[in-house]
Amino acid sequence: METLKAIAASPGIAIGPVFLLNAKHIKTIKRKIDKEDVKTEKERFERAVSRVEKQLRKLISELPEEIKEHSNILKSHILMLRDKMVYDKGIGFIEEKRVNAEWALELVLNEIKGLFSRVKDEYIRERLEDIGFVVNKVKAVLAGTETRLDFSSVEEPVIIVARNLSPADTLHISKEKVLGFVTELGSRTSHTAILARSLGIPAVVGLEGVTSRCLSGETMIVDGLKGQVIIEPDEATLSEYRQRQENYLKYRLEVIHNSNLPAETTDGYRIKVMANMELVEEIPIVIQHGAEGVGLFRTEFLYMTSKTLPTEDQLFLAYKEVVERLKPHPVTIRTLDIGGDKLASDLCCEEEINPALGLRAIRFCLHEKGLFRAQLRAILRASVFGDLRLLFPMVSGKGEMIQVKRLLGQIMDELEKEGKDFNRDIKTGIMIEVPTAVLTADILAREADFFSIGTNDLIQYSLAIDRVNEAVCHLYEPLHPGVLRMIKMTVDSGHRENIEVGMCGEMAGEPLYVPILLGMGLDELSMNAMAIPKIKKIIRQSNQEECASFVSELLGLESANQVKDKVVEFFRENYPPDMETTDFLEFDLSLT
């Protein structure tokens, strides 16, 4: 049993077998090991061998009657695996030469090759191939090369362990087959984490070295509440976690039960609580968790799942379904926000040195007019089936909005000529996530019907922090005084022009930040659906006026740490003590 701790990325508890997804670059790594690591390495070797043996036995037992004959070959493979020239020698090499298991296997194979080369019988010499096969199978288990191709063959639900999961990888993962995620890279705001949360799959990310510490098939507990991972738990730990899993599910049920109560503060301030979503499959989750609509509907998935671009009709049907099923609730649809860590493989042809600052989102759309046109036409056509709103990402100033509105006007005229129905008064919004958009929010407010603050990118661009870079991600501080000021500035600028200002970044779904966001005077919070019931509960226990004066106090502070201390203190003083035990259940305070 081994317990590892990293970042809690998606709440919940998963217990099940590991499925190690290999990153392409993992090759046989030859490594000298320290004396004190010999035991662990020998165990690792033994586990890999056992794993292959189990796989072979399983294969034998599953052979259909007509090819049962072939089981002899597989049986001889098991013998080879446990042969003293492979197994005992391998263990011996690890101990004597202080090499890692992979290297020991290489030495084993070389030695056997030497012996076999002296055999005159060609037929027997060919058996070397079988030994190579067996050794490679062990190596594959050690390296976790049960690749993504094999994933389709997985029958029982698994816990995916990988170095990193690209958004495209996660797309192919079905909820029925995946109990949890564990990755070496990533942070709470990386795409995988967001996806895991929206699917309600427990996840732990940023766990360096996890892919070399467990093997496919081993039992793992993923504690997405505490950010803990337990490999090969003992019986006591297992039963403790089964109990915790049950408690958590009970807690979730209770929370959901109360989720439709309004989000109104004790002094009568109403704030809209909406959901972020990207898959049609999430609609039931959105409704069940008491969302008053969708504040952010991400549209990248249809562009990422297929090698070819989706057609206007495909997009139209998808948008129509979402807006119809969520009717009468509003759905805010964000136009294509591709680029940075959300790259679509075939869409962008040029490799960019700095994609986060490159051709993405609205810039990309204005560059690829044909693509943008198809999406806008699809959205407009779907707009008559419910309350659909448009949101443009990554706008950096008025110039882009002028271009967007001109194009939108042209498309409306086109549709009118074609006799196609659409809502000419569709509300258009600007996503505030570039620092210059904050600074010119007063100007931008005259070009839009609403603002939505995208905190993930706003924080990243303001603090110059790449949120997936582990070396600097600790500097990603939502409570940085600069960030707070920008939020305040955006809200005030919007309100002066009588437009609504919402927030759709991860910050909006963080319980601890609720008093700040209420105090800032935001009109709408849009978040992962799972967070809604709890956020609503906190809102119901808040007093907006008190929050507002608390915010004025915060704006006078000088560092993120000072702000954080104050916020935690405020929370402890103003909210019932049960908040701490149950409502912080989802996330570790130290990670905020």
Next chain:
Amino acid sequence: MKAEKRVTILNRLGLHARPASRFAQTASTFESDIWVEKDGVSVDGKSILEVLTVSCPSGTEITIRAEGPDAREAVETLTGLVTERFGEID
């Protein structure tokens, strides 16, 4: 206890993969240590790889030797396997 017996390999292909596999597998079921000796070279009878490397084409004479509590039984069973051509029709 010690036991040993000399036998001739009768299979057409000799002690190739499948017979070697059966040999080692059967040998492994005994507690005694088991050796296969050919031309003065002795290898572990429980190791399929070692048995393969002694390379015994058809007609080769080998000595099966065992030492341990069930040595006699082991030698008898294993020589039986060899003389019955490992139950194979080739």
